[in-house]
Amino acid sequence: MPAPATFLSYIDDHAEGFIQRLAEAVAIPSISGNAAHRQDVFRMGAWLQGQLNILGVQTKSVDLGRHVMDGQELPLPPAIFGRIGDDPKKKTVLIYGHYDVQPAEKSDGWDTEPFKLVVDSTSGRLIGRGSTDDKGPILGWLNVLEAHKSLGLELPVNLRFCFEGMEESGSEGLDELIASEAAKGKDGWFGGVDCVCISDNYWLNTRTPCLTYGLRGLAYFKVTVSGPARDLHSGAFGRSVHEPMTDLALLMSKLVAPDGTILVPGVDEMVATASAEERAIYEALDYDIKDVEESAGAPIAISSDKATVLMGRMRYPSLSLHGIEGAFYGAGAKTVIPASVSGKFSIRLVPPQTPDKVEPLVIEYLKAEFAKLNSKNKLKIENLHGGKPWVADHRHWNYEAAKRATEAVYKRSPDLTREGGSIPVTLTFAESLNVNVLLLPMGRGDDGAHSTNEKLDRSNFIEGSKLLGTYLYEVGADA
Numbered sequence: 001m002p003a004p005a006t007f008l009s010y011i012d013d014h015a016e017g018f019i020q021r022l023a024e025a026v027a028i029p030s031i032s033g034n035a036a037h038r039q040d041v042f043r044m045g046a047w048l049q050g051q052l053n054i055l056g057v058q059t060k061s062v063d064l065g066r067h068v069m070d071g072q073e074l075p076l077p078p079a080i081f082g083r084i085g086d087d088p089k090k091k092t093v094l095i096y097g098h099y100d101v102q103p104a105e106k107s108d109g110w111d112t113e114p115f116k117l118v119v120d121s122t123s124g125r126l127i128g129r130g131s132t133d134d135k136g137p138i139l140g141w142l143n144v145l146e147a148h149k150s151l152g153l154e155l156p157v158n159l160r161f162c163f164e165g166m167e168e169s170g171s172e173g174l175d176e177l178i179a180s181e182a183a184k185g186k187d188g189w190f191g192g193v194d195c196v197c198i199s200d201n202y203w204l205n206t207r208t209p210c211l212t213y214g215l216r217g218l219a220y221f222k223v224t225v226s227g228p229a230r231d232l233h234s235g236a237f238g239r240s241v242h243e244p245m246t247d248l249a250l251l252m253s254k255l256v257a258p259d260g261t262i263l264v265p266g267v268d269e270m271v272a273t274a275s276a277e278e279r280a281i282y283e284a285l286d287y288d289i290k291d292v293e294e295s296a297g298a299p300i301a302i303s304s305d306k307a308t309v310l311m312g313r314m315r316y317p318s319l320s321l322h323g324i325e326g327a328f329y330g331a332g333a334k335t336v337i338p339a340s341v342s343g344k345f346s347i348r349l350v351p352p353q354t355p356d357k358v359e360p361l362v363i364e365y366l367k368a369e370f371a372k373l374n375s376k377n378k379l380k381i382e383n384l385h386g387g388k389p390w391v392a393d394h395r396h397w398n399y400e401a402a403k404r405a406t407e408a409v410y411k412r413s414p415d416l417t418r419e420g421g422s423i424p425v426t427l428t429f430a431e432s433l434n435v436n437v438l439l440l441p442m443g444r445g446d447d448g449a450h451s452t453n454e455k456l457d458r459s460n461f462i463e464g465s466k467l468l469g470t471y472l473y474e475v476g477a478d479a
C-alpha cells in the first residue's frame with residue numbers, strides 16, 4: 001500500500017522545522033561514556049519523552065538502576081518506552097533507537113562545534129554529533145508521527161518504541177529489561193509485536209540505499225600494566241625499573257598485524273573462509289575501493305580487491321586498538337614514566353564467535369605474552385562490554401516491505417548488506433520476542449559516525465523520513 005501523497009508532501013513542506021528539531025536534539029551533549037555528561041543523557045531522554053508525548057505517544061520512562069563507570073557509581077539513563085495504536089487488525093511494529101552519542105570535542109579535529117548543528121547549504125550537510133548516529137534516524141520517526149498527527153491520518157500499524165541512552169557504552173541494563181518484558185507475554189510492553197525495525201546504521205556508499213541483515217558482535221578489553229607507586233622521572237629511573245608503558249606497547253603490538261590478521265591464536269580460525277560462491281555476493285554489491293577511501297578520507301584501503309575489503313567489514317572479525325589511558329599525550333616533551341597505563345582494544349565478532357568463546361583466548365594469550373616479558377610490573381585484564389553477532393532472514397515479509405518502500409521512495413532496489421558495527425540489543429529482540437528484526441539505515445557510508453565532522457545529508461534526513469513512513473504502510477499492507 002503506497003504512503004499517501006499528503007504524507008510525502010508534508011515531509012517536504014516541513015523540512016526546515018524538522019532540521020530545527022534535530023538542532024535541538026544535537027545541542028544536548030548526551031555522551032553516555034563520560035560520567036561528566038550523565039545528566040545530559042538524562043536531559044536528552046526527558047526531551048525525547050516530551051516530544052513523543054506531544055505527538056500523541058503514550059510513554060513510560062523505565063529506570064535501569066545504577067552502574068560503575070571509571071570507578072564512579074552512576075545512575076543509568078532510562079529506557080524510554082512508547083506506544084501508539086492498539087488495533088488488533090493492524091500489525092505492530094517495534095522501533096528501537098538510541099539517544100546517547102559518542103564523545104566529541106572541537107579539539108578532536110572538528111571544523112565546527114560538535115554540539116551545534118551546522119546546516120551547510122552548499123553541500124546539503126547537517127553537521128553535528130549524533131546527526132546520523134542516532135538522533136537523525138530517531139527524529140525521522142518523530143517526523144512520521146508529526147505528519148500523521150497534523151494531517152489527521154491514521155497510522156497504518158500499531159507502534160511500540162524502545163529508546164535507550166547507553167548504546168554507545170554497552171547497553172547496560174537493557175537486555176534484562178527486554179527479557180523481563182518479553183516474559184510477561186501479551187501483557188508486557190512488547191506484547192503483540194510482529195516485527196522490529198532499527199534505523200541505526202549506514203548505507204555502504206553514498207548512492208545506494210540498503211537493507212541490513214547482519215551485525216558484528218563485540219568484545220571490548222581494557223588491559224592495565226602498573227608498576228611504580230607514582231609517575232617517575234625518566235632521567236632518574238630510565239633503565240633502572242620496568243616501565244609499564246614499554247610492557248603495554250609490546251603487548252598491544254602482539255594483537256593485530258598491519259594487514260588486519262588477528263594474532264590471538266584461535267580467533268580468526270573460528271571463522272570459515274568464504275567460498276567462491278559467497279565471494280560473488282560481495283562482488284555484486286554497488287561498491288568501489290574509492291567508496292571506502294573517500295569515507296576514510298585517505299587512500300588507505302587494506303586491499304585493492306573490493307570483495308576482500310567488504311568481507312573485512314562484514315564477513316570476518318577485526319581487532320582495533322583504540323587508545324591508551326594514563327599515557328602522556330599532551331603537547332610538549334614531558335619526560336615522565338607513567339605509573340599505570342591501560343590499553344583499550346576491541347574485537348568485532350562474526351558468527352560463530354561470541355564474547356564467551358573469544359574472551360578466554362584473549363586473556364590466556366595476553367597473560368602468556370606478558371610472562372615472556374619477564375617484567376616485575378602487574379597485569380590486569382578487564383572486559384568492558386560485549387555483544388553477540390546477529391544475522392537475520394532477509395527473505396522475511398519485514399524485509400520485503402522495506403524493499404518495496406525503498407523502491408517507492410528512492411526509485412531503486414536496495415542493496416542487501418551486513419554491517420561492521422554492533423548493536424547488541426538486536427539479537428536480544430530477535431531471541432526474546434522471536435520476531436524478525438530489520439535494519440533500515442537512513443545515513444550514508446561517509447557520514448563519519450563516531451568520527452569528527454559527523455553529518456547527515458539533508459536529503460537522507462528528508463527522504464529517509466519518507467522511507468520510514470512508507471515502510472510502515474508497506475508493513476500495514478501485509479496485515
Ligand SMILES: C[C@H](N)C(=O)N[C@@H](Cc1c[nH]cn1)C(=O)O
Binds near residue numbers: 420
Ligand atoms: C552501529 C551503531 N550505530 C553503533 O555505532 N554501535 C556501536 C556500539 C558500541 C559498542 N561499544 C561502543 N559502541 C559500535 O558499533 O561501536
Ligand SMILES: [Zn+2]
Binds near residue numbers: 102133449
Ligand atoms: Zn554509534
Ligand SMILES: [Zn+2]
Binds near residue numbers: 098133134167
Ligand atoms: Zn548507533
